[in-house]
Amino acid sequence: xxxxxxxxxxxxxxxxxxxxxxxxxxxxxxxxxxxxxxxxxxxxxxxxxxxxxxxxxxxxxxxxxxxxxxxxxxxxxxxxxxxxxxxxxxxxxxxxxxxxxxxxxxxxxxxxxxxxxxxxxxxxxxxxxxxxxxxxxxxxxxxxxxxxxxxxxxxxxxxxxxxxxxxxxxxxxxxxxxxxxxxxxxxxxxxxxxxxxxxxxxxxxxxxxxxxxxxxxxxxxxxxxxxxxxxxxxxxxxxxxxxxxxxxxxxxxxxxxxxxxxxxxxxxxxxxxxxxxxxxxxxxxxxxxxxxxxxxxxxxxxxxxxxxxxxxxxxxxxxxxxxxxxxxxxxxx
Amino acid sequence: xxxxxxxxxxxxxxxxxxxxxxxxxxxxxxxxxxxxxxxxxxxxxxxxxxxxxxxxxxxxxxxxxxxxxxxxxxxxxxxxxxxxxxxxxxxxxxxxxxxxxxxxxxxxxxxxxxxxxxxxxxxxxxxxxxxxxxxxxxxxxxxxxxxxxxxxxxxxxxxxxxxxxxxxxxxxxxxxxxxxxxxxxxxxxxxxxxxxxxxxxxxxxxxxxxxxxxxxxxxxxxxxxxxxxxxxxxxxxxxxxxxxxxxxxxxxxxxxxxxxxxxxxxxxxxxxxxxxxxxxxxxxxxxxxxxxxxxxxxxxxxxxxxxxxxxxxxxxxxxxxxxxxxxxxxxxxxxxxxxxxxxxxxxxxxxxxxxxxxxxxxxxxxxxxxxxxxxxxxxxxxxxxxxxxxxxxxxxxxxxxxxxxxxxxxxxxxxxxxxxxxxxxxxxxxxxxxxxxxxxxxxxxxxxxxxxxxxxxxxxxxxxxxxxxxxxxxxxxxxxxxxxxxxxxxxxxxxxxxxxxxxx
Numbered sequence: 001x002x003x004x005x006x007x008x009x010x011x012x013x014x015x016x017x018x019x020x021x022x023x024x025x026x027x028x029x030x031x032x033x034x035x036x037x038x039x040x041x042x043x044x045x046x047x048x049x050x051x052x053x054x055x056x057x058x059x060x061x062x063x064x065x066x067x068x069x070x071x072x073x074x075x076x077x078x079x080x081x082x083x084x085x086x087x088x089x090x091x092x093x094x095x096x097x098x099x100x101x102x103x104x105x106x107x108x109x110x111x112x113x114x115x116x117x118x119x120x121x122x123x124x125x126x127x128x129x130x131x132x133x134x135x136x137x138x139x140x141x142x143x144x145x146x147x148x149x150x151x152x153x154x155x156x157x158x159x160x161x162x163x164x165x166x167x168x169x170x171x172x173x174x175x176x177x178x179x180x181x182x183x184x185x186x187x188x189x190x191x192x193x194x195x196x197x198x199x200x201x202x203x204x205x206x207x208x209x210x211x212x213x214x215x216x217x218x219x220x221x222x223x224x225x226x227x228x229x230x231x232x233x234x235x236x237x238x239x240x241x242x243x244x245x246x247x248x249x250x251x252x253x254x255x256x257x258x259x260x261x262x263x264x265x266x267x268x269x270x271x272x273x274x275x276x277x278x279x280x281x282x283x284x285x286x287x288x289x290x291x292x293x294x295x296x297x298x299x300x301x302x303x304x305x306x307x308x309x310x311x312x313x314x315x316x317x318x319x320x321x322x323x324x325x326x327x328x329x330x331x332x333x
Numbered sequence: 334x335x336x337x338x339x340x341x342x343x344x345x346x347x348x349x350x351x352x353x354x355x356x357x358x359x360x361x362x363x364x365x366x367x368x369x370x371x372x373x374x375x376x377x378x379x380x381x382x383x384x385x386x387x388x389x390x391x392x393x394x395x396x397x398x399x400x401x402x403x404x405x406x407x408x409x410x411x412x413x414x415x416x417x418x419x420x421x422x423x424x425x426x427x428x429x430x431x432x433x434x435x436x437x438x439x440x441x442x443x444x445x446x447x448x449x450x451x452x453x454x455x456x457x458x459x460x461x462x463x464x465x466x467x468x469x470x471x472x473x474x475x476x477x478x479x480x481x482x483x484x485x486x487x488x489x490x491x492x493x494x495x496x497x498x499x500x501x502x503x504x505x506x507x508x509x510x511x512x513x514x515x516x517x518x519x520x521x522x523x524x525x526x527x528x529x530x531x532x533x534x535x536x537x538x539x540x541x542x543x544x545x546x547x548x549x550x551x552x553x554x555x556x557x558x559x560x561x562x563x564x565x566x567x568x569x570x571x572x573x574x575x576x577x578x579x580x581x582x583x584x585x586x587x588x589x590x591x592x593x594x595x596x597x598x599x600x601x602x603x604x605x606x607x608x609x610x611x612x613x614x615x616x617x618x619x620x621x622x623x624x625x626x627x628x629x630x631x632x633x634x635x636x637x638x639x640x641x642x643x644x645x646x647x648x649x650x651x652x653x654x655x656x657x658x659x660x661x662x663x664x665x666x667x668x669x670x671x672x673x674x675x676x677x678x679x680x681x682x683x684x685x686x687x688x689x690x691x692x693x694x695x696x697x698x699x700x701x702x703x704x705x706x707x708x709x710x711x712x713x714x715x716x717x718x719x720x721x722x723x724x725x726x727x728x729x730x731x732x733x734x735x736x737x738x739x740x741x742x743x744x745x746x747x748x749x750x751x752x753x754x755x756x757x758x759x760x761x762x763x764x765x766x767x768x769x770x771x772x773x774x775x776x777x778x779x780x781x782x783x784x785x786x787x788x789x790x791x792x793x794x795x796x797x798x799x800x801x802x803x804x805x806x807x808x809x810x811x812x813x814x815x816x817x818x819x820x821x822x823x824x825x826x827x828x829x830x831x832x833x834x835x836x837x
Binding site: 196197198201204207208211212213214215217274275 | 389409410438441443
């Protein structure tokens, strides 16, 4: 075995091993601790788990792209809330009154365009000012959230369209609509990152920006496209979720950015950029959702769930660092 | 040479940076099928010239002519499109990507809809790799390759396009002899295909083996071109160093004390091996070598920033273990680092606080920092080192380079060290302050400190050192006393030539 093979194997496969471990643990613990009669690995329960993974999962795919590219986007939660408001509010706008149910695709389109525009704004600022994406999106996180509150104050924005609810609750081949969206997004983003020139250049930029510049790759436009992708996906996530729920609170989507980043990092994407895998992010999303659901199943409350996830995240990153130490000659800083 | 039109011609290139005239009217030309060496000391302007050629810097004046047409290079891709290919010295690779992706970085072959044409990419790459006779294939992850193989990946980039001119910047720095042979074959192939080659290297033996002509830069100025067949190493060396610089050797010798620091067989992985030397109190030992020869790494090891893989360090005859800078300071070893602003100072803090940084834990009055004794220390070393500053409240970021360096030196003197290591003491410092720092170093030795000076500037090491250690790729080539050293034998030693007999 070549040096590095083991750590590569651990890194690639770790998240799936972790998921198996979770499944076993919660199945066994559930037998003794759960108040419910049903087994944890009940088929319907698992289908529900996929569905509940979708809102975070769809955004996490975009975040993987952004982080591979060497950036980060903290504004996804606020973007998500804005797009939800656009979606629900647009359906009651007088302009579209004559459309009937044809308003649905129009509202979807508007919400998605909003997401792309907000992402493009982030990307443009990062590109043109050279300010770190962390700072730019920290600002836009606050700013976009401000827009949400300006729109309707503390009041929720609601509009329930039963055609839409039916669509969102439909199951095709057992899987819910939201699950399908998650799977399709995962496949498309995987294809983008592994098969297209844009995707490979995004890897190169995140890995060694100077080398990318030396090779004549135009760094700025690539970064902007990636911010538009994550904006689009935050909007898509909102569209999928709020088509069903029909009501958005101005606080919705808060801390989403952190859950998303947690899932991506658990999936093995490097914070520094250049390395990461879409499939592993999918695993990270499932692992977090399993933890939340499993701990709830055995009777733990939300605060315990957060504590456990936090501990696991730090443990994973520590393990990753141990596997990546370059050797004893390394400069100690 | 196949015809009379140069493949690439530079005319009167001028490039100034704030305060520095990095290139001052540089002109030279490369004929098709010629290997043209570009030589010069560190900082002579070679890298800047290459950056101008690659479109990373725009020249303030002068023309770049490819074939017969003057061109403006707006960026690296444009340079490549015009047939100018760079093989960088620092590896410019993305480690997580495959060999093929790195070789075609920035211009992956495409199918419709922006898809990568993997078949074509791998086929082309494997063809190139076959020519290079390497042991890895197109699908290997670059991060899994050795440094030498990574260098071969970098070299493979030269073969991706119909190049008119290829620039090799120190390509052999990390290659083994066997790989060098392959590289020289590649160069010979390119040559016979009528490509003009610019070959930047410090290694005389290579230069004389493969080049046709040699152009020399010194202090940003073009110093002339020699036909390799009709010149000698001495002539080139002379052209590189010039006579205008003050090359006076250190003549003052003080009485030396006991051995303060002794290093035996010190190694640190691939960075340096089998290092033996000693420094007496009252002595200045200069370490001279090319960038990357391992000098700074030795200093970092002595200061506890790296763990040695073998060997021992003796202070006053007793073996010591240094695990951290805190250990080193406690033992009386101080390091004035290479990057003054990044590693030596906290630019946003005032002069006094910077000066007392390592000992502020001890300067307390009850639970508080004893401001009075801090100011007293600052005043003492300000007077001793003649630091010119309006007062201790001045932020060090606002001081001149020379005064900043004195603050760093004062900081360590106030810790009363036995051994003072000074890495590139006058980098980025103007000429007047330079000699002041040099005198200061001599004075410190006279007061009984054992001083190690690491420098890439020959006049500097000649000027301040009692003895000079010449290093070449992680090893000590030879140790000179200030009486036996000459510019020629020093340059030869750091270029890896052992012609002059005696080896340390």
